[in-house]
Amino acid sequence: MGADLIEFEVSNKVIPIEPIDKQLGEGFEVNFEDIEFETGLASYQGRQVLLYIKDHSYNNKIYGVLEDGSKGNKFHVADCEMLDRMRKKGRFDRYVVTNKLDGVFAVSGMDNRTSELIEGETKLNVCQYCLEAINYQKFASLNKGAPRRTFVQGFQLADFFDTYSSFFKFMPTGVANNSATGYSKDWDHISRKVREKFNYQCQQCGLDLSQHKRLLHVHHINGVKSDNSITNLTPLCCDCHRKQPHHQHMFIKHEETKAISQLRKTQGLNVKESWQDVYDLADPGMHGVIDLLEKYHVSLPEVGEEIKTNKQEVVAELELAWPLKKVGIAIDKPEAIAATKQGWKVYSMRHALSQIDLLASSIR
Template sequence: MSFELPDFLEWSSLNALRREMRAPLAANFVPDHRFKDIDLPVRERLESAGVDVNFDEVEVLDDGTLAYKGFRVLLYIRDIGSIGHQESMPRYHLAYCRTLDKMRRNSRFDRYVVANGDSGSFQVNVIENNVRTQHVRLNVCQNCLDEVHWDGFDMAMSREDRMRLVSGFALPDFFRKYPRDLMAVKPAHSADTAPLNVYAQDWPEVSERTKQQRGYRCGTCSIVLRQTDSRFLHVHHRNGQKHDNRDSNLDVLCIGCHAEEPMHAHMKRLSDYKTYIERYRR
């Protein structure tokens, strides 16, 4: 036995009264069974599967490491062709290194995912006959270790020494030195004690001495610039702090490479930059 419910809108004369008053009619009730996906908190997503990002969403911090929505993160490629030997697999990145800079210039950052788990195992999509998702171990990028000078790492080392440091690298150690949660990190200085971000009085001497020690060679493209062309060679502070003249914080860069550093695009408007490009890059 079945029966139909009455149309309560008409039964109560509600719409009849609305018609007489020339008011809008009441709409029939229609249940909405649509459900919204539940978004996990950013922290949980970063520590598990990771988050697909556009590079515009990733921040390069003063120490060269990477951040996303208040958390320090790692970058890696999620889609891979097949599972091979660990040495042949993509690397994960913990700093804005030469490799990431090259990828940015080639507009290939859409291939990356951010995460910050510390197991060394990353969720990837294996693109073979059928796409399958699994967790695999990846090695850290050597250029990243060089960027943050991890445990004295230097690309000028022998391959054997570099691979020893790569195999011994542990993400828990990294996140102890560079905490994940940026909001929980207490600043080293207050507004009253923070040093002014200005060059030291002896900066001209420090700059020239650093160029001499590095053989007047650009640390990125390896061009050597001396004598009349030395004005095209700059000394760059890795962490953006102009008063921090530790040797490990200084890079010698030609003006062409210096202008490609984060937040240095303004250099491309300089006459020296234009002259350098005309003379050496064309």
């Protein structure tokens, strides 16, 4: 009954680091056909990845790339116009897939004069077509040329991976290894005391988490984890915390964002009077869709809409929904299928972005 649905898998369990995760941290070559784009984002064996072509042999390009990575092959984070062109041309180059977060890539190239293999590392730029395809941080609204080049120069992979962490059950090894770095040895005690002082209430959205304490974090206002002065600490729910500026390495699972959404509804905090309210309440992975929908002047969606059977059994939760039209957008495939069985038309993020005209016309 709905748009084509795509494969999703989200878990609320802690997933141990497997050999494939370590390999992705280093990067390795795969065939293009093995890379999946079912969510619109690049993935490999259920992990969010980026991909790029390591070889820069053409016209001794390798030397210039090692000096200035912006001259090299762009790395891809999503299915985009450029990759589609390559498909149509039958160009299935071997790509390197990785989930490194530092933006430094191993590159190589053959010296055409000496036949010597030149290798090194450099910072490559992200593909602008990818950013436009998913409207990352409203990229599609930027004028072409200098504004987009400036955005690319400031692009941070850690921020990008954090934005879409709800879409994947495996976190990059860079997140797993660094998430606790910088905290003082007595942080657990300090954190508990701060949360107790504020009665386990999020100081941004007002959510009471006294019965769900694991969902309440303590935020360092100035960003310095070692500064535990009382004026620098404030409790925030995990959703508000992840949306603070410069909060890399904050991987929030889909089950946690769903729980926050339902608790806000229960406590009457899911108030939507403007698109900014929707933007603030929704999963960050939905922000690109929300930005485009606002331009179509459609009605405000519900955030975290529960779908029930005739027996009032909750079978699904949609990230964005228009109940009167029975149209919604989902992150999780099983929930999308369950909602479809209840008569809903359900879009994935990928299809919502690529079929934005159709989506907008169906909810006006």
